[in-house]
Amino acid sequence: MRKAATMVVWWAAVWWLAVVRHGASAAADDPWAGVRKIVDGGVSSRVYPGAAAIVGTKNGIVFEHYAGRQTYGEVPPHSTTNQEVGEDTIFDLASLSKVVATTSVVAQLYENGLIDLGARVASAELLGEGFASGGKAGVTVEDCLLHQAGFPPDPSPNYWDPTFGCRGAPLPDSQSFACSERCYGSLLNQTLDASPGERYVYSDLSMITMMFVAGKVVESKGLVPESSLLPECSRFPNSVAVQLQCYFEAYLRTAVVPAIELASGHAAEVFGYRPREEFWELASPTVTVAASKLNVTLQGRVEDGNAEMLGGVSGHAGVFATSRSVAALAHSLLFPGLGLSGKPSGYTFLNKTTVETFTTERDHSISSRALGWNTNDPRTRDEGWNLSCGDLLSPQTFMHLGYTGTMVCCDPEGEFYTVLLTNRVYPTDQGNGIHDVRRSFGDAVARVIRAGREEAIL
Template identity: 30%
Template sequence: MRIRALALPAVLVLAFAVTASADAGPNSARFDRPYPGFAPAGTVLRAGSPAQAGLNAAPIDAFNRQLAAWVPSIYPGATALLAHNGVVVDRTATGEAVKFQDATTQLPPDQQVPARTDTIYDLASLSKLFTSIVAVQQLEAGRIALDTPVAHYLPEFATNGKADITIEQLLTHTSGLIPDPIPSLWAGYPDIPSREKAILDTTPSAAPGTQYVYSDLNMLTMQLVLQQVTGKKLDELVRTGITEPLHMVDTGYNPPASKLSRIAATEYEVSPPRGMVRGSVHDENAWAMGGVAGHAGVFSTADDLAVLAQAILNGGVYRGHRILSEHGVHLMQVNFNQKFPDDSHGLGFELDQIWYMGGLSGPDTMGHTGFTGTSLVIDPRSRSFAILLTNRVHPTRNTPSTNGARRAAAQALAQAMSVQAPDGGRSWFSGQGGGSTSTLTTGTLHGSVRVSFEAFVNTETTDLLTLEASTDGGTTWTAVPLTVRGRSGPQMSPQMSLSGQSSRSWQQVRAQVSNPSNDLMLRWRYTTDPSYEGRGVNVADIELSCGRTTFTPVGWQLT
């Protein structure tokens, strides 16, 4: 596709014809206009089409096709839910909730159970969020304090060098505790009292506050603290403090037998000899704790998790039932781990993890994943969330990672929101998979050139947008120094490329390119590494102080 620019007397302004549209209309949801603060407290989820929520349906439709295509290579079955600004725009299920009778043998087709939108899944480590919410509730009630040592509440925890570990360090995985109990709770100890003692007796691997180590033991310990300060078991605290107020009727530990027909199966286990696990927690250490554990054990549906996510977006309240104050929610979305830049963490929630948050990732994007193949991503800036529940451990845990599916859910929602040029016109858009390059190249330009354009860049920090120049017909290219300014700020800064996900705002870019040989070509190059990417890049309002030119886009489209 070639787009010819209009030649004007002094400055060339590129006027684009409409050839493709990835953005919605004037009432569209704007990814480049983040919402301030919490959603209105009265926001209640309702079903609606992407168009009714101001979204472009195409990325969501493509995600649903891919979700089905990943059966059975990544998971037997999956349920997904996407919502924006209170509207549930996608709620879908694919594959089977129960497919195997043992580790290798499929059930007869008439005995297999299809995944449904109301299928109940073992959430695995998403359970940590429920423990963390209860912890923040007790923090607000004054029963615990973040900077208080755990040993203040559980004196026996001080053994083996743990006297200085604080509540905050448990909730942000900076306590220095090892990832899992050694030996495992189910194999090494005969009963729950001895298993609780093993948790308290754990020897850390690092001094508190010196490392980020994701650890189930942090949340198992947090469970014991909460039970000590309240005199109640964790399942009761979750029920009375979260699921009952929010009417999450399918959420809890140890689901009743009456719901077995809707529960997805997990693994066929030989050690311990549990057979096909269905309706009982998959995690062996949680199973050893009677199914109620700080790190795992909660079962839920996409619909129930949607209510929890909207309550978080609303500032801790849903349908008039408040489970946290706005300050409490803030504590779960503010980064306590600034010493560990790749491991941003609020109290319980992970923050800004592009490896599964994809295009929704940002400094205050909240989420968590679970070993069974689950994920929850909550993006306050767009008031959106993406839920993916799978049974990828059925019938064995030796399956591919679901991270690509997790990212795809968030990416679909991010790209369904529009990015609109500051002047209201069209922009070039490139949003691509990892390990690829897209280029937008001018024809030959005469004379030295002043360049200006607007850029919206939402990428991983290693995925760069660069302006490059060539004077040998495109054989070799050299990066052009850029001067960049945020649209709301007067300060200009020199740099060689653009990247990042923090601002979600347009930037004004300027450059000057000498052209002594009168055979200059320019190109905008966007390159991603093989890992993952953000929402992508938009370039708009290109102005060149030269004569007539054309554009050759490879991997770019007009929106």
């Protein structure tokens, strides 16, 4: 009996050792285990409730991982359950809107010869002399894209500040373009803090300006039929601001997004402003401060207060998308002519020359900025956040971050891109740790990519 028991213990030990060895071998065979651990660690350390991470090369998506849930346990206001983050989860992209929407629209107009980077915003063809007050007469399209127009960082007071005068501020019961004309008038009357081109100041006002500029080009060139505008646009037929917003939004929706879909082979069901209510349950919640209440939960409605007062459509914030939709754009920019699967698509969103024009750093003595995009140039720190992609991505990497915890990085030298989308502003926007996660994620990805190439050479 004792011998039999000993044999059972021995075989159990052999089995356990085999399991351990198999687990270790499996981990060693999974080069992405470390990357996955970083993304998961952001959930366990409560940097964010959930995250979506994608890495792509010219061969297509090589890593895709989803972690966490919409919240840390509460059921979001427009969901019936606290859903796991997955490929259909949509995120409030915050300032990624500056590149995925505004810069993409301007770049396509530029490629088609419809907008001049050196054009003065106050020219008759764009916003007119009404924009010239406050020292803005010399501001160009390029100045705004480089954040060198001379604007302060934000409007003062902010559009969401009740003292600004928008009805329902800081959070109206429903989204509307009712305050857009007031916001536009404030922009026209804005006084610059510095002469155009003199210095770099990251400014939401620059990209809000570019939304109106792009909308003017789209409207004046007849690029979008009136029938394609959002239904609410018809409520404000005499508002210049609303019409420019509406033509900008419609062009993104009917021209830019379809071009990205054709180039990438990915159908972007949700990629744009003001997601339809049927998709709200798929949105990762964010929070905002409204009246006397702190951390009001939002779902499917933009977290940025200034974008909210503009009806959810703005050049600086407001876009919602899935991780694959953002990856589709990154892939189309980095690998023109190749679909998200790695196979030829037969289409391009922007040609190589246009991509280089908009994603190449302009002057590192002023900033790390390209047109709309930022870069990973370590010679100029841009307050530190330009290096959030990680130290191991090349200085040529073009990238952007979003306040809600979003990031996209495209490395032309390394020939790969990363997408990391989170809702780090839930349940409060005062959370810490996202910067460390972003950098660790980028560096871990770069190590895997490099190791794979070295192994391929050997």
